[in-house]
Amino acid sequence: xxxxxxxxxxxxxxxxxxxxxxxxxxxxxxxxxxxxxxxxxxxxxxxxxxxxxxxxxxxxxxxxxxxxxxxxxxxxxxxxxxxxxxxxxxxxxxxxxxxxxxxxxxxxxxxxxxxxxxxxxxxxxxxxxxxxxxxxxxxxxxxxxxxxxxxxxxxxxxxxxxxxxxxxxxxxxxxxxxxxxxxxxxxxxxxxxxxxxxxxxxxxxxxxxxxxxxxxxxxxxxxxxxxxxxxxxxxxxxxxxxxxxxxxxxxxxxxxxxxxxxxxxxxxxxxxxxxxxxxxxxxxxxxxxxxxxxxxxxxxxxxxxxxxxxxxxxxxxxxxxxxxxxxxxxxxxxxx
Amino acid sequence: xxxxxxxxxxxxxxxxxxxxxxxxxxxxxxxxxxxxxxxxxxxxxxxxxxxxxxxxxxxxxxxxxxxxxxxxxxxxxxxxxxxxxxxxxxxxxxxxxxxxxxxxxxxxxxxxxxxxxxxxxxxxxxxxxxxxxxxxxxxxxxxxxxxxxxxxxxxxxxxxxxxxxxxxxxxxxxxxxxxxxxxxxxxxxxxxxxxxxxxxxxxxxxxxxxxxxxxxxxxxxxxxxxxxxxxxxxxxxxxxxxxxxxxxxxxxxxxxxxxxxxxxxxxxxxxxxxxxxxxxxxxxxxxxxxxxxxxxxxxxxxxxxxxxxxxxxxxxxxxxxxxxxxxxxxxxxxxx
DNA sequence: CTGAAAGCGCTAACAA
DNA sequence: TTGTTAGCGCTTTCAG
Numbered sequence: 008x009x010x011x012x013x014x015x016x017x018x019x020x021x022x023x024x025x026x027x028x029x030x031x032x033x034x035x036x037x038x039x040x041x042x043x044x045x046x047x048x049x050x051x052x053x054x055x056x057x058x059x060x061x062x063x064x065x066x067x068x069x070x071x072x073x074x075x076x077x078x079x080x081x082x083x084x085x086x087x088x089x090x091x092x093x094x095x096x097x098x099x100x101x102x103x104x105x106x107x108x109x110x111x112x113x114x115x116x117x118x119x120x121x122x123x124x125x126x127x128x129x130x131x132x133x134x135x136x137x138x139x140x141x142x143x144x145x146x147x148x149x150x151x152x153x154x155x156x157x158x159x160x161x162x163x164x165x166x167x168x169x170x171x172x173x174x175x176x177x178x179x180x181x182x183x184x185x186x187x188x189x190x191x192x193x194x195x196x197x198x199x200x201x202x203x204x205x206x207x208x209x210x211x212x213x214x215x216x217x218x219x220x221x222x223x224x225x226x227x228x229x230x231x232x233x234x235x236x237x238x239x240x241x242x243x244x245x246x247x248x249x250x251x252x253x254x255x256x257x258x259x260x261x262x263x264x265x266x267x268x269x270x271x272x273x274x275x276x277x278x279x280x281x282x283x284x285x286x287x288x289x290x291x292x293x294x295x296x297x298x299x300x301x302x303x304x305x306x307x308x309x310x311x312x313x314x315x316x317x318x319x320x321x322x323x324x325x326x327x328x329x330x331x332x333x334x335x336x337x338x339x340x341x342x343x
Numbered sequence: 344x345x346x347x348x349x350x351x352x353x354x355x356x357x358x359x360x361x362x363x364x365x366x367x368x369x370x371x372x373x374x375x376x377x378x379x380x381x382x383x384x385x386x387x388x389x390x391x392x393x394x395x396x397x398x399x400x401x402x403x404x405x406x407x408x409x410x411x412x413x414x415x416x417x418x419x420x421x422x423x424x425x426x427x428x429x430x431x432x433x434x435x436x437x438x439x440x441x442x443x444x445x446x447x448x449x450x451x452x453x454x455x456x457x458x459x460x461x462x463x464x465x466x467x468x469x470x471x472x473x474x475x476x477x478x479x480x481x482x483x484x485x486x487x488x489x490x491x492x493x494x495x496x497x498x499x500x501x502x503x504x505x506x507x508x509x510x511x512x513x514x515x516x517x518x519x520x521x522x523x524x525x526x527x528x529x530x531x532x533x534x535x536x537x538x539x540x541x542x543x544x545x546x547x548x549x550x551x552x553x554x555x556x557x558x559x560x561x562x563x564x565x566x567x568x569x570x571x572x573x574x575x576x577x578x579x580x581x582x583x584x585x586x587x588x589x590x591x592x593x594x595x596x597x598x599x600x601x602x603x604x605x606x607x608x609x610x611x612x613x614x615x616x617x618x619x620x621x622x623x624x625x626x627x628x629x630x631x632x633x634x635x636x637x638x639x640x641x642x643x644x645x646x647x648x649x650x651x652x653x654x655x656x657x658x659x660x661x662x663x664x665x666x667x668x669x670x671x672x673x674x675x676x677x678x679x
Numbered sequence: 680c681t682g683a684a685a686g687c688g689c690t691a692a693c694a695a
Numbered sequence: 696t697t698g699t700t701a702g703c704g705c706t707t708t709c710a711g
């Protein structure tokens with residue numbers, strides 16, 4: 008059923024039908040005729056054809072590294088909420104941590120198919136930046152900061168600094184660090200700097216060999232903790248770049264009978280659900296992932312409506328959540 | 344930049360360009376000319392215009408109740424993996440548990456915009472069914488069984504039966520149940536029937552008042568457990584329809600000093616990550632959510648390629664994972 | 680306010 | 696193999 012056919016059934020002209028579904032410069036009579044015909048036929052105009060004429064798809068491309076990661080899912084929920092309310096739909100690409108797919112998806116989105124793009128970013132290569140520069144649709148980056156682009160990011164440095172300080176203020180003297188690749192400027196570099204500066208500002212010398220670099224998974228956290236805790240001299244607190252890594256480290260401690268927090272304190276960033284239920288529960292920094300999605304969507308909408316060429320960076324702050332893994336004394340006082 | 348303009352630059356005809364991007368019935372000379380021009384201009388054909396001609400969008404609509412739920416995320420990952428490999432992209436709608444949005448999304452997808460639809464279903468109303476019947480594009484339902492439609496579902500009944508039996512075989516005599524609305528035929532009705540039949544088959548009379556209906560969240564699991572455990576006569580095992588509910592119930596027990604599994608055994612369905620790290624860890628049935636997404640995508644592709652009008656139902660089996668919450672004796676033997 | 684007609688960017692049938 | 700030409704279904708002038 009196309010517009011001509013439908014117009015014939017309704018007894019009006021094609022243009023009248025088109026107007027009905029668009030601006031609506033139409034008399035009541037025609038309007039009623041058309042409505043009646045819609046009830047009969049169930050006609051609805053072809054979105055593809057409309058997109059082809061208008062050059063507006065009402066689609067936003069969303070590129071994410073891993074859908075089953077809690078932070079990603081939350082951010083996408085936020086994006087979906089805002090964009091959905093404005094009549095946009097999401098074209099979702101799950102790269103499954105294959106960063107080359109980020110590039111190819113960006114290229115796919117570059118000149119057509121979508122009206123805008125939101126990229127949940129991890130690592131930026133030269134290629135990323137060159138493709139991003141060529142984007143012809145508004146684009147927002149979430150989770151990383153890249154000068155000259157719209158960004159919504161988290162205060163990674165601050166969170167790491169605060170959590171490390173928390174442990175040192177509680178009397179830890181020999182801190183260690185398990186981080187992720189420094190290629191990841193946010194989760195890698197910024198969190199490491201936050202840790203290191205907190206240590207330095209507390210007048211402590213970071214011991215050589217007390218800095219590890221893990222993958223983004225639990226097994227790796229386990230291994231790195233094993234390495235840190237195998238020497239003669241052992242750290243009395245560990246700051247981990249992610250909850251997942253911390254959970255792996257805790258798993259090692261539990262196995263070896265190393266008491267948390269008595270023998271060693273542990274904290275990390277992310278506030279994942281599991282950290283609330285692990286034993287001990289995990290001291291962490293909550294990042295407002297859903298909010299970051301919401302803000303990214305709003306930034307994009309702004310650009311879509313009045314693309315003023317000005318790029319904006321928005322940094323969301325964290326909330327420290329202290330739980331058992333750094334809590335001396337009243338262990339029963341578990342926070343959820 | 345449109346095809347005519349580009350054809351002029353490349354020094355070939357429009358059709359040659361079109362052929363280059365499609366079947367490729369083309370001489371090497373032309374091919375090279377076009378490739379050179381692409382490098383110069385970065386031209387790529389408009390997907391919208393192509394969709395408008397072809398009536399093929401290479402888009403599949405995916406409707407899900409809650410993206411941040413582990414099971415959903417995993418299923419979508421599976422879908423994305425298979426469909427992505429075939430050049431399809433996902434149009435994702437997150438209904439945020441608002442079931443009326445399922446209807447409106449289905450209607451949106453009904454006649455255009457997407458080539459096919461995958462619905463992660465929860466509850467079927469009359470309206471759902473009537474809209475589903477009117478779908479003009481291939482549709483696959485995941486997580487529920489609905490006669491006359493393509494379905495990929497889980498063995499809810501069997502999992503509930505198996506877990507309940509496991510607890511009764513270990514000596515529990517007085518089982519209780521915390522389920523969800525029976526409107527949800529899979530997670531609600533089938534799991535409840537699995538529980539009840541296992542109880543009956545063990546020659547046990549289910550005590551009046553030992554059947555509760557909760558929401559899909561932890562707080563509700565907590566409340567229902569409180570209710571079950573407040574009477575004079577207390578159950579010695581609880582089967583919960585979902586891990587989330589079980590975690591809530593465990594939280595109540597922990598607070599009241601009720602020992603799991605010594606005083607009461609608990610098991611549930613889902614194998615969520617948290618259940619692996621909770622204390623005690625949770626005995627559960629693993630459902631292959633990602634596989635269900637993969638199979639749904641494959642079913643859809645089959646229909647897309649040679650829509651033979653035959654509807655298929657695929658039921659995936661479960662794997663029982665026994666952990667501490669039903670494990671007497673060697674409590675240290677924690678399974679991850 | 681309305682309908683006819685031109686045109687969006689692309690594909691496909693056709694004749695060469 | 697190629698270019699010309701006639702569409703796809705819709706929107707948008709442009710007269711009236």
